[in-house]
Amino acid sequence: MLGLGATGLKSNFVTLRHPYKLNFAITYWCQSRCVHCNIWQIRPKGELTLDEIREFARKNAYFKWIELTGGEPFLRGDIVEIARAFKENSKGLYILTMPTNSLCNTEMEIGKIKQILELGIPRVAITVSLDGYRELHDRIRGVPGNFDKAMQMFRRLRELRKSYPNLFFVFGYTMIKQNEGQFFRTFEGVKKEIPDIRYNDFHINLGQTSENYYHTSDSSIKVNGSELAAVEIRELLKKREFEIGVIPKIEEIFLRGLAQYAKSGKQPMRSRSMEASLFLDSWGNVYPSIMWNKVVGNIKEADFDLSRIWEGEDAKEVRKAIREGREPVQWTSCEAYQSIIGNVAAFVKVRNTIY
Numbered sequence: 001m002l003g004l005g006a007t008g009l010k011s012n013f014v015t016l017r018h019p020y021k022l023n024f025a026i027t028y029w030c031q032s033r034c035v036h037c038n039i040w041q042i043r044p045k046g047e048l049t050l051d052e053i054r055e056f057a058r059k060n061a062y063f064k065w066i067e068l069t070g071g072e073p074f075l076r077g078d079i080v081e082i083a084r085a086f087k088e089n090s091k092g093l094y095i096l097t098m099p100t101n102s103l104c105n106t107e108m109e110i111g112k113i114k115q116i117l118e119l120g121i122p123r124v125a126i127t128v129s130l131d132g133y134r135e136l137h138d139r140i141r142g143v144p145g146n147f148d149k150a151m152q153m154f155r156r157l158r159e160l161r162k163s164y165p166n167l168f169f170v171f172g173y174t175m176i177k178q179n180e181g182q183f184f185r186t187f188e189g190v191k192k193e194i195p196d197i198r199y200n201d202f203h204i205n206l207g208q209t210s211e212n213y214y215h216t217s218d219s220s221i222k223v224n225g226s227e228l229a230a231v232e233i234r235e236l237l238k239k240r241e242f243e244i245g246v247i248p249k250i251e252e253i254f255l256r257g258l259a260q261y262a263k264s265g266k267q268p269m270r271s272r273s274m275e276a277s278l279f280l281d282s283w284g285n286v287y288p289s290i291m292w293n294k295v296v297g298n299i300k301e302a303d304f305d306l307s308r309i310w311e312g313e314d315a316k317e318v319r320k321a322i323r324e325g326r327e328p329v330q331w332t333s334c335e336a337y338q339s340i341i342g343n344v345a346a347f348v349k350v351r352n353t354i355y
């Protein structure tokens with residue numbers, strides 16, 4: 001069985017029989033009030049049950065990288081069992097990533113993360129959302145005290161890491177109009193709380209609109225075309241410490257591409273949506289990505305067998321659209337990593353971009 005890296009490289013040359021990355025919104029419940037996302041307003045009903053997710057995991061046992069997102073994924077009381085279902089079936093599962101807004105009870109959440117770590121997945125990565133210094137973050141997220149909860153979560157993850165070397169975590173900073181030009185002030189705000197914080201402890205994304213995921217089309221939150229955002233990202237690239245390894249290198253390429261994307265609004269390379277990855281929502285609808293509002297099937301209607309959707313005409317049409325340059329612009333961490341791994345020639349081009 002090929003590992004994650006080998007499968008990603010293989011995707012340069014052939015159409016994979018299965019996706020290796022699953023982006024799965026396990027719930028749209030969220031207790032946040034973010035200005036750049038309307039998920040919190042949905043109050044969803046009829047989401048996939050644990051038994052249905054288990055059936056999906058059993059019939060599609062080939063994922064190497066899974067993102068369990070939300071909403072707030074830790075609002076699902078069965079998140080440990082969901083992770084277990086994928087781990088038990090996808091034997092080559094190498095990395096499980098989960099974001100958190102830190103608004104659940106911290107000790108309850110740490111307890112669940114600990115149980116997930118004990119499943120034996122080689123890398124479990126948590127992204128702690130943080131979009132500003134104390135006042136700014138709480139304003140963007142609409143919840144007083146959220147900044148302090150995020151600091152508490154980060155500190156507790158550090159303690160947990162002493163016992164679990166398979167735990168990795170970063171702050172996830174989303175650049176939007178409301179925090180434009182405020183990244184380094186945010187970094188200083190965090191440094192007051194966590195004096196040894198490093199620039200490498202931050203992962204950056206650009207705020208996006210997406211009708212099928214964020215349920216927003218208000219593009220006034222976006223910083224695409226912003227020289228200021230591009231400058232901040234380039235400054236961050238200079239300040240980051242050099243780290244050896246494939247994942248830090250891919251993160252560097254991602255950031256270089258993000259600076260290009262921020263400035264030009266253009267995607268640095270074509271995506272691998274419906275080749276390497278897909279987006280599954282909490283009702284079982286399958287989309288090419290979180291940014292591409294085209295339902296290509298529903299796993300319940302396909303008897304939970306993704307191959308029926310993967311080989312269908314709608315999925316083929318998506319691949320054709322990508323080949324012909326007709327995909328929506330997308331450069332998010334959900335999509336970009338597998339784009340980088342699966343486009344080595346474009347990877348080198350972005351890597352050699354001079355700033």
Ligand code: SF4
Binds near residue numbers: 037038039040
């Ligand atoms: S960005 Fe995340 S935390 Fe904020 S409303 Fe959307 S799902 Fe909730």
